[in-house]
Amino acid sequence: MSYLGIDLGTSEVKLVLTDDDSRVIATTGARLRVDNPHPLWSEQAPQSWWNATQDAIAALRAEAPRAFSALRGIGISGQMHGATLLDRNGNVLRPAILWNDMRAHAECVELEALVPDAALITGNRAMPGFTAPKLLWLSKYEPAVYRAIDKVLLPKDYLGWKLTGEFVSEMSDAAGTLWLDVARRDWSERMLAATGLDRSHMPRLVEGSAVAGPLREELRREWGIDGPVVVAGGAGDNAASAVGIGVIQAGDAFLSLGSSGVLFAATARHAPNPQQGVHAFCHCLPGQWHQMSVILSAAASLHWLSGMVGREVAELVAGAEHLSATQQAQAPIFLPYLNGERTPHNDASAKGVLFGMTPAHDAAHLAYAVMEGVAFAMADGYAALQSAGTVLQSAALVGGGSRSAFWGELCATALGIPLRRHAGAEVGAALGAARLGRLASTGECAGQVCVAPPVLESFVPQAVYAERIMQRKHQYRRLYSALAPEFSAFTTLHVTRG
Structure with a gap:
């Protein structure tokens, strides 16, 4: 028997076919394009x-071909938070508004005013990337689209519908919509x-x-599969990565250097901050x-720099890597x-900054600055988890950035904690999805x-340059504090002038 994991990322759909022991038989992928029709906007066509x-x-x-014909289970993981909108005939109403779309920042304030205890229900602050604020934005600026909405799906659940003909989601992805009562694991009528x-x-x-539904019979025949196939509920991309890397018990954790950067810690209870x-x-x-x-913007920051230089x-x-310590x-x-x-x-208004440029700096200096800045941002994230009571002994390192030992x-x-790179770390979400299908x-x-x-x-913390890293991390934090008011003013001016 074989099992298929489909990971719908932002830049690529990645597939992994595994055997009965979760060994990878084959992998493949297909690239995707992101559209940015206006400042702060990020969209993709669901088709x-x-x-x-x-x-x-x-x-x-x-x-x-032989392994694929023995397929018995499919799992889907995907980019979270995207608003995929269908009318009553199953037609897509507009391009999906993605996780890194920042247009609905004002609607976050509005949503928290409408439901003052929203954070108690959802466990999270309203952020522009989440799904619910996007719908408030649509109600104001695209009212015809809003009125025609029959179903709101997350990106991977759109693929699930295409595979099964059923509208199904699961808890990890639904928790990122701001419509889920996360402690109760059910939709919140108030939200x-x-x-x-x-x-x-x-x-x-x-x-x-769990089973979301059977694979549509016409697809099973078209793909030459010799028996029935079930499609699992699946997972948001990070929860799927956790399953792929074995992060399923309280205290387990991973750090992901993908397009975005994530520090993920499994817990036995709902523990918000x-x-x-x-x-x-x-x-x-x-x-x-x-x-x-x-x-x-984690590995995405390096790709941005790559295009710039x-x-x-x-x-x-x-x-x-070849720069000296000095x-x-x-x-x-x-x-x-x-x-x-x-x-x-x-802070949806925050902007990328390269501070301290001189004529002596070259592309290598900039690359180091980008990699270090991402590491500092992840350290800020760990400090926030610590404030919520989570202390980690170590973490797995996953995502495309995990290929760099440096x-x-x-x-x-x-972060001050050891990290481990596991086999298959670069395809963790797709592997996790295949495991859910199994x-x-x-x-x-x-x-x-x-x-x-x-x-x-x-990878262990390097004491030989820990003091220098700490000094630069403090400077990094002071820069954000000093620039935060300017970010807000810049964004307001930029959006006002179109």
Whole structure:
């Protein structure tokens, strides 16, 4: 038997096919494009997700035809928070508004005024990236679209609908909408009503390891699968990464250097800290929750720099690694807020900053500054988790950025905890999704299936330059405090003048 994991990212749909022992048989992917039609906006066409998924499945079938024909379970993970809107005929009403779209910042204030105890219900502060504020924005600025809404789906749940014909979501992704009562693991009528919606607009909720529905028969035949296939509830991308890396028990954690940056800590109870922008969400496994700090531009910051200076990311990373300690100390300070900031400041107006530039700086200095700035932002996130009572002994390192041992060591030093890179870390979410598909198909115990892959290398805090890192981290924090009022003024002027 085989199991398929589909990870709908922001820049790529990634597929992993695994066997009965969660060993990877084949992987493939298809690229996606993000549209930014206005400042602060970030959108994608939902049909492009399905097209990319079909292209990737065709490639996977060609690579491993016999294994694919033995498929029995599918799990889906995906970028969280995106507002995917369908009318009563199943037509997409507009491009999906994505997780890193910042247009609904004013609506966050409005939503918290409408439901003063919203943070007690949802466990989270209202942030522009979440789904509910986007619907308030639509009600004001696109009222015809808003009135035509029959279903609001999250991105991965749109793929689930395409696969099964059923509207289903699960707890980890639903927790990022601001419509879920996170402690009760159910939709909140009060939060829905605050955005003019009710349960009829929402998909049915299941646990991530439960069956959402069977694969549509026409797809099963078209793809040459020789038996019935179930589709699992799945997970938001970070919860799926946790399952893929074995982070399922309280005290387990991972740090992800993907397009965004995430520090994810599994908890046995709902443990919010909304004042510092900590996300307190459901895990994708029954009876489990997690805390999460998030920055919106982690590896995305390196890709931005790559485009700016015309160098490949790998070349930039290599240049940063070869700087001497003195050269690193003389590099600019980078604030990685290219798409605003979540944890701990919840500041949609925050901007990316390179501070301290001189003619002596080159691309290697800038690459080091970017990697260090992301590490500092992740350290700020860990401080926020600590304020909520979470103390970590170590964490797994996942995401595309985990391929850089230098960056891993930098993050370990900035956070003050050891990090581990596991086999398959770069495809963690897709692997986790495949494991959820397996659990839905077989009914096995999660503890037997969701184990940590082998450790490939470890990164420990480096005492030899910890003092320098600490000094630069303090400067990084002072820069944000000094610039925060200017960020707000700049954003107001920029939006007002179009």
